Amino acid sequence: MGSLLAERDMLWDAFTTTLTLAAISGLIALVVGTIVAGMRVSPYVPLRTLATVYTEFLRNTPLTIVFFFYVFVTPSMGFTFDYKVAAIIALSCYTSAFVAEAVRSGINSVSLGQAEAARSLGMSFFQNLTIVVLPQAFRTAIPPLINVFIALVKNTSVAGAFSVFELFAMSRRMTNVYSGDVLGILAGVALCYLIVCIPLGQVAGHLERKVAFAR
């Protein structure tokens, strides 16, 4: 791991890039995914269809293909992004489908009486969703959402193969330059991912037990 210490500025840069990618894409995915989930439970068929197609399409397509699309194909369609921006779009798109699924199952877990009570007060679909159901849905959805976020942190590594200099890309450059210290470099990079992912996983597990208990 000596070579990583020697290049700790580069390591820090790469690590913060990984975290930035995850944080920004995570936020965008949360917003987009929640909207898509809302569309999916709405009374309007076209919105439902659109949302279903969107989630099914992205959930079943490999992230690598999504990346390829935003990095190399959209420019050939006349839209060019910076590589980091392209990576954020690809990650947000892909992750939003999983967010939508998590939120939707959260919505489904809210007891029927809640929505019925809201309806009996004359609330519209939109009021019902935003004021009554979603806040409760998020409580159950938080553990799965954390898991989605963990997956996102790990998925940022794909960006490394598409010209964003994050942890994985750094490990590739470093192992090439310091070929005597491959294990040390990979172990160091692995540690960076674990520092983020394992605690998050513990929190998710803890909350999951708590939610299960509360129900």
Next chain:
Amino acid sequence: MSTSRRLFLTGTAGAAATLALAACGGGDSEEPEVAEVDASEFPEGSTMAALAEAGSITIGTKFDQPLFGQAGPDGDPAGFDVEIGKIIAGALGIAADDIEWVETVSANREPFIENGNVDIVVATYTINDERKEVVDFAGPYYVAGQALMVAADNEDITGEDSLDGKTVASVEGSTPAQYMLDNHPEAELQTFDTYSNCVTALTNGQVDAVTTDNVILAGFVAADEENLKLVNDGETFTEEPYGIGLALGDDEFRTFINDTLQAAYDDGTWAAAWEETAGVVLPTPEPPEIDRY
């Protein structure tokens, strides 16, 4: 992987490949001669004896470089590097069909050799001192030089000194990328996995120039003359001797490959291999002096 993949190939692509060879006339090549070799001719315990005994060899090469190593219609690579590989295999008594081609990208060539994943690497592989610490090189069998490629309508890049503030693409782990980092820190280096991805970025307008060896670039220009051009007709600013990478310390094998190359220089096989592949667009050079360090 090879067996199962081959099995699959025979089903679908095998027939296609035959058709292709029949169809594309000029492109199909005479396979280099395969020597009648008996494993016992080689010193006992040598790599040559082991390979000749096994009757197969695993060669790492590029799959995305026109003229040197590019996936052909049948899915196997074709180009000058590939021909060189066949010449060496042939000297070991191994037919072209018994070569297993493994795609190497710039960043994984050394580990592939060190781990024994491949027997040799013929992949536009520049001989340099850093690499010599971990692998050995036979050859060189060709000397290229770093050059610049830009969009056909680009007028403001005129050479390596006009790159300040420009975005230049090259491949992660390659010597040209390192050269850019060392000598042109004012230019923004954008690294990709493969040269083809660099070229895609250039045609998409995501980068201003692609830099790597002149012959690699020449292949891309030849394939898409409408959109791409070499800066100053391919003026080079470094020397990149291409070697054949093999395991560190295997001097016997290195000498054998060097002898094989020398023989190919002398009997015209080398020149023939060039003319069939890179020679389609590039003039035939004099074979370089082999460096038996």
Next chain:
Amino acid sequence: MSSGPVLYDVAGPDEKRRERIISVVIGVLVVAGLGLIGYRLSLNGVFDDRWLVLVDVPPNFAGYETHHVWAAVFRGLGNTLLAAVFALPLAALLAVVLVSLRASTIAPVRWLVTGVIEVFRGLPVVLMMFFAILVLPGSTPLIAVVFGLVVYNGAVFAEILRAGIKALPAGQTEAAQSVGMGPFLIYRDVQLPQAVRMMLPSLIAQGVVLIKDSSLGYIVSYAELLRSISRVADALTNAAYLLPLLTVGAAVFITLNVLLSRLAVWVQRRGGQRRVAGAAVAVPED
């Protein structure tokens, strides 16, 4: 769990008409929006002759013809399936081993296995593939891909199985104990088979993730579907061809995965008749 509309009333005749009108309006807006995007894209030449690459490849430097393109697609699909076919059973095997060790009566073994599972789950699959290709002696791209898939999915399968075992009614274990079965036998003959059956839908759903992740092989130069088609685009040296080729690639993956997901639903339905699964339904991890 689809429980019919919860968030809005089943509409009466008036409401139904209103809803239909709004639906139509939204529908028109959606179609118009998509049309606008399509028009904008067509201005940029998206629907030009680049699609010919799928039916009638224009003459090119590399000598590719249409059937070569499709041969490359199928070769890539073959390699994708090959990696999955190796990785699935091996991951299942690893999972069973991990779960057994985790049920060990020796505490340090349990801790160690728990730690290993956490580490395997916490690392990017592509990093593990990269590790394999750099470090494992004699590894090929295929071995690297299978290694990454097995290590990660083995750990996830293990977690799914553990959730399944935990969800079994305590009576199962108690009954087995009362007939004198030891912990290992209980694990092997009573808990594991039931856990596998109960969690089969989750396991299949994770299989979808495995197949998708096989395309990370692109990054370690394994000639799976994506790499195979991108080689075609490379050889044709025209970035425009990436769109039609990638569309085909995505369609193949989606078809494959939708079929698998259907299988999961079918299995769930069949299993559901025997057991009311109020139990844990593990969400597949990506």
